[in-house]
Amino acid sequence: MKQTVGDGGFEEFLESSRAVAEFIKERALEGWSFTIVCHLDADGLSSGAIVGKALMRLQAPFQIRVLKQLDERSLKEVYTKDRATIFVDMGSGSLNILSSLEGAENIAVLDHHQPLEDYLEEFKGAHLNPHLHGLNGSTEVSGSGVAYLVAKSLDPSNVDLSPLAVVGAVGDMQNRNEEMRLIGVNEAIVREAAESGLLRVEKDLLILGRETKPIHIALASTMTPFIPGISGEEDKALAFLTSIDIPVKDGDLWRTLADLSEDEKKRLLDNLVAYMASRGVAQAETQRLVGEVYVLTREQRFTPLRDCREYAALLNACGRLGKPGLGIAVAMGDRRRRTLEETVSVLNEYRGALAKLIEGVIQNPSRLIDAGEVVIVNGVGFIPENLLSTVASILSANYPKPLIAFTETEDGMVKVSARTPKRLAEAGVNIGRIMAEVAESVGGVGGGHDVAAGALIPSTRRGDFLKQVMGLIGESVARG
DSSP states (O other), X not given: OOOOTTOSOHHHHHHHHHHHHHHHHHHHHTTOOEEEEEESSHHHHHHHHHHHHHHHHTTOOEEEEEEXXXXXXXXXXXXXXXXXXXXXXXXXXXXHHHHTSTTGGGEEEEOOSOOOGGGTTTOOSXXXXXXXXXXXXXXXXXXXXXXXXXXXXXXXXXXXGHXXXXXXXXXXXXXXXXXXXXXXXXXXXXXXXXXXXXXXXXXXXXXXXXXXXXXXXXXXXXXXXXXXXXXXXXXXXXXXXXXXXXOSEETTEEOOGGGSOHHHHHHHHXXXXXXXXXXXXXXXXXXXXXXXXXXETXXXXXXXXXXXXXXXXXXXXXXXXXXXXXXHHHHTTOOOHHHHHHHXXXXXXXXXXXXXXXXXXXXXXXXXXXXXXXXXXXXXXXXXXXXXXXXXXXHHTTOSSOEEEEEEOTTSEEEEEEEOOHHHHHXXXXXXXXXXXXXXXXXXXXXXXSSEEEEEEEGGGHHHHHHHHHHHHHHHXXXX
């Protein structure tokens, strides 16, 4: 039966996950070795670790390779027809490339990005994607959620991997809605994890390190939402708390957010909202200060792995700062002290870098340009390519229109990250399809979700690319 975007539903999606699991199990029983290829962000690393753990339990030999972008050049580094290959959190937007590979019948793609519809029939491997069943991969299930469903279909005992799927979904910002909670397939996975005693759901202030860090450090560590003048600034966070009469110490001991009374939390929230509004932060963004918190009950208290948001930030930090292997090791269960100490160091470096980049863009009008239908962020010479998408996500929260950020890569290409508000996506502005279409027209590659996407294009075509993208966005807005 021909696959088309929009067919089926949740039950059919689960049935497809069982078919893909059988595809993988057959090759494991035949003695194939596997290559798992994943993206370097939190969702990608979580996805890779989930499939890695599942294959380990099948006693199937495997290796995990982490990519920042799937294109023909990177594919040559990771693919061989002599190994079964599982692409996780990527692949659906590259079916044109994968379909042409020798041995494509031994490739599995577990992804949640919008697929290239024209190549669905041509691709001869296994393909699991929520968009093929009428589900939204940008809001209802992450790449790690797709990987988890396959892992659980391989063996029901893999339910213990459900926390990683929640970490990946939170890292992919799929809880970024009015209620700041996971919905759809993600919510079902949360429920499974909670029923298995692996996770606890609470409603609280969404400040990182709520159980692990002194309040002022936790406040300064919070990047989403970004708090201008406080995120990344521990001394200013301390001064802010002092100004609103919230003691940061109880005797000689630092207090955490979890130590605050309900009255103190309310005072903190009210003052944060007022402060952020005074700094020009959109009201919708201030409302994201409260939401569901996902606590991993089997993880040790007072570590960054206890809270899914902090765990996701840690994985993002490892991937974005060039240490994806460290993130994979933690996600697959390495809890050695030296490993955790190294990840905390990387996480602190990541947060500091992000805070400087965000403030640097906000304070420089030549880098943050209101171009009518869109906001353009020029990161050339300032924003490293591996941090571009994170910067775009944080900045886009303050604008009611699409945001296009770009910077140069080490090899002279231009990397683009684009975001559009959910209301515009629902009205027909599909930024993933726009990125894919325009990138291809200028000799690059692109794609993603309806609300978040990216592209890699030749530097000589940057002007043409931006002009076409802005034109298509304008047309989509007019039609909507």
